[in-house]
Amino acid sequence: MNQVKVGSRRSFDHDSKVTLKMVADRAGVSPSTVSRILNGTAVVSDDKREQVDKAIAELGFVPNPVARGLAGGRTLSIGVVAQVIDSPFYGAALGGIEEVLGPAGYSPLFMSGHWNAAEETRCIDVLRARRVDGIIMLTGRVGDSALKTVARSLPVVVTGRHLKAPNLYSLSLDNVAGGRLATEHLIAQGHRRIAFIMGVPNHPDAAERQKGYRAALEAAGLPFDPALVLPGQFSEESGLRATERLIDSRVPFSAIFAANDQMAFGAALALYRRSLRVPDDVSLVGFDDLASALYTIPPLTTVRQPVRELGRLAARAMLELLGGRRPQMAVPQPLVIERESTRRTHPG
Amino acid sequence: MNQVKVGSRRSFDHDSKVTLKMVADRAGVSPSTVSRILNGTAVVSDDKREQVDKAIAELGFVPNPVARGLAGGRTLSIGVVAQVIDSPFYGAALGGIEEVLGPAGYSPLFMSGHWNAAEETRCIDVLRARRVDGIIMLTGRVGDSALKTVARSLPVVVTGRHLKAPNLYSLSLDNVAGGRLATEHLIAQGHRRIAFIMGVPNHPDAAERQKGYRAALEAAGLPFDPALVLPGQFSEESGLRATERLIDSRVPFSAIFAANDQMAFGAALALYRRSLRVPDDVSLVGFDDLASALYTIPPLTTVRQPVRELGRLAARAMLELLGGRRPQMAVPQPLVIERESTRRTHPG
DNA sequence: CTGAAAGCGCTTACAG
DNA sequence: CTGAAAGCGCTTACAG
Incomplete structure (x- = not known):
């Protein structure tokens, strides 16, 4: 009845210098065989497989990814x-990626592009030098053709664009629909003068959300007033500044739709500073549904973007690509989460 | 006047299959020499060095880290x-780490331990299997002795504890001082009944901040009332719950000190829900000074923790360790950032 | 089904 | 100061 106490030791106590060759010796087979069993690369007789499995367990063998890579x-x-990396938005996506890559045996190598094509290119170079098996690009500014070039040697999945190329998969949230939903929500509550803080002007997300905003206005027969759309930078600070400018401009408005939650947070502070109450005086809608949107005062009505889920899907798509399959991911549709920052306009 | 247009190509356009051997051939030296020049491992004659540098530039050679590792x-x-990984606190620290490691030629490999010793151990195992050159541990639950064991084979730097061991460097913020500062700030404003939401009870940070809280009370001759200290989990949600419990308990209080900003955000929402105004009815102080603390309504008074700087320092310490030097990092002292969530008690 | 051998791209004693 | 050689720990044609 003696039990083999394999794996009961705290793993990093023993020097993990056990090599595949040691396993092979112990099992009485060749290294090639062990390798094949490890990789499921070929059919191996049951008895050999058994011996090898036993040897692996007894020795506590862990394949060396570095050697494997070479x-x-x-x-x-x-x-x-x-x-x-330290943004609520990307943090959520990274969390989702880590969540699916880890169990699949892959390690993510995170790098920050800082919204800069040159830096993104440098990141890709570093990553390729490190021989990553694939690259997941979360939005970013590098050109589509550059990405396609990368995909010639590595699977790539990219979010925030629509791009078709061999060995490349793109997936993105429906920003137009999201923008439309947010605006419709406000319109349904009786708002007519709805300001839009749009985020980085040449950013596709910003442009698409604006398209949704305009579509909703149009569908409701409301005029589009350029004086109501303010540029922003997707940061709290920029939301604050935009809102101040809006108020100072004396253009009348009863609601603000910010193209992301962070700008909405800034907008809320600007309104507070100018003694405008949310939602009594101004209704406010964000976009993303960051974890913290639930804890603003008042809790923020916003368009839920499944950011973490997007990270998961991107990682799964990569796994598909790696497996030689064609990914087919369905990104959940955005939906508005009504909380307490919006309300019907006063009848007057 | 023909210019050599080295490096002007978009780097990932060419297949980076240039090997060290190709460089050696082109330069007319042995691979060993190239390697030594790359690593500064030995003195090499100037002319050879020149030829090698030239060959490297012409070929656009980038050493393969995988081979190097093996x-x-x-x-x-x-x-x-x-x-x-998707927490404002860790995001900031990771940002700081990335900021210094990148330029030094190192790539960070991030993993999440999820506040769980077993998972942390698994992370360490994976990291070691990948042959990382060192490990930075941001707080975490694994035992000190386990960490020391790891340090026998790898340099490790750990934050949030005081630990002395060869090949290991620990650095932490002065949580006792921070807790004291926050409490003193409130006392100076006339508060006598100061609640404390403490965070994970057996977490060292929580314990130390509480120690500071008690020290400040004592120094001011104020009684310590256990009914005023609530456990939490360092999350917004837990701050909200703790505050609700506090209010329901009917214990009188005029101020709340939350052991981190996230709990303070939750507390603010709970107060809002119960129609208690900040700071008019209750003063509120957080801890960390997350980027978002500036955008709460009202902006949160908090104890600034240089989290990003801590990340930078941890990375620098790692670089020192790697260079065979003894790190000597001075972590900035905490200080209270007075914003608008605190104010003097009413004279009455 | 399974070995022996070569090779991945570097580094590092070991000898000059 | 500099080569030739062995080796890091695996994988993968190439032959049975």
Whole structure:
């Protein structure tokens, strides 16, 4: 009845210098066989497989990914280029990516592109030098053709654009629909003068959300007033500044739709500073539904973007690509989460 | 006047299959020499060095870190185990780490331990299997002795504890001082009944901040009332719950000190829900000074923790350790940032 | 089904 | 100061 106490030791106590060759010796087979069993690369007789499994367990063998990477070309690591690692938006996406890559045996290698094409290119270079097996690009500014070029040698999945190319998968949230939903929500509550803080002007997300905003106005027969759309930078600070400008401009408005939550947070502060109450005086809608949107005062009505889910889907798509399959991911539709920052306009 | 247009191509356009051997051939030297020049491992005659540099530039050679890792034992990657990658707190620290590691030629490998010793251990195992050159541990629950064991084979820097061991460097923020500062600030404003939401009870940070809280009360001759201290989980949600419990308990209080900003955000919402105004009815102080603390309504008075700087320092300490030096980092002292969530008690 | 051998791209004693 | 050689720990044609 003696039990083999395999795996009961705290793993990093023993020097993990156990090599595949040691396993092979112990099992009485060749290294090639062990390798094949490890990789499921070929059919191996049951008895050999058994012995090898036993040897692996007894020795506590863990394959060395570095050697694997050199020999086989696979490093089991995936490069992820985000824009800013310490942003609530990217943090959520990275969390989702990590969540699916880890269990699949892959390690994410995160890098920040800082909204800068040159830096993104540098990130890609570093990642390629490190022989990652694939690259996940979260939005970013590098050109589509550059991305396609990368995809010639590595699978790539990219979010925030629509791009078709071999070995490349793109997936994005429906920003037009989201923008439309937010605006419709406000219109349904009786708002007629709805300001829009749009985020980085040449950013596709910003442009698409604006398109939704305009579509909703049009559908409701409301005029589009350029004086009501303010540029922003997707940051709290820029939302604050835009709102101040809006108020100072004396253009009448009863609601603000900010193209992301962070700008909405800034807008809320600007309104507070100018003694305008939310939602009594001004209704406010954000976009993203960051975790913190639930804890603003008042809690923010916003368009839910499944950011974490998007990260998960991107990672799954990468796994598909890696497996030689064609990914087919369905990104959930945006929906408005009504909280307490919006309300019907006063009848007057 | 023909210019050599080295490096002007978009780097990932050419297949980076240039090997060290190709460089050696072109320069007419042996691979060993190229390697030594790359690593500054030995003195090499100027003319050879020149030829090699030229060949490297012409070929656009980039050393393969994977091969380097296998052969030399250095992978130029650093494992970083945080607790939750999508948390404002860890995001900031990771940003700081990335900021200094990148330019030094190292790539961070981030993993999340999820506040769980077993998972942290798994992270460390994965990281070691990947042959990282060092490990940075952001707080975490694994035992001190386990960490020391790891340090026997790898340099480790750990935050949030005081630990002395060869090849290991620990650095932490002065939580006792921070807790004291926050409490003193409130006392100076006339508050006598100061509630404390403490965060995960057995977490060292929480315990230390509480120690500071008690020290300040004592120094001011104020009684310590256990009914005023509430457990929390460092999350917004837990801050909200704790505050609701506090209010329901009918214990009188005029101020709340939350052991981190996220709990303070939750507390603010709970107060709002119960129609208690900040700071008119209750003063509120947080801890950390997250970027978003500036945008709460009203903006949160808090104890500034240089979290991003802590990340930078941890990374620098790692670089020192890697260079065989003894790090000597001075972590900035906490200080209270007075904003608008606190005010003097009413004279009555 | 399974070995022996070569090779992935570097580094590092070991000898000059 | 500099080569030739062995080796890091795997994988993968190539032959049975």
